[in-house]
Amino acid sequence: MKHIHEMDAAEHTVITVQIETEMGLFITDRDYREAAYKVSICRCQRRRHPDML
Numbered sequence: 001m002k003h004i005h006e007m008d009a010a011e012h013t014v015i016t017v018q019i020e021t022e023m024g025l026f027i028t029d030r031d032y033r034e035a036a037y038k039v040s041i042c043r044c045q046r047r048r049h050p051d052m053l
Contacts, residue, residue, distance in 0.1 A: 004015065030036070 001015070004013070030040075
C-alpha cells in the first residue's frame, strides 16, 4: 500500500482489499463437472499432511 501511495499520491486512488477468506459467490459455489472435481481432489491431496493420505 505504501508503494501505491508513493506512486499515486496526486490521484488519491481508492483501493479496497478483502482480507477475509470467503469467496465472492454468485450462482453456484463451485464447478460440479467431473473434470473440475478431479482437479480439486488432486490439489487437496497435495496439501494434506502425509499422515492424512
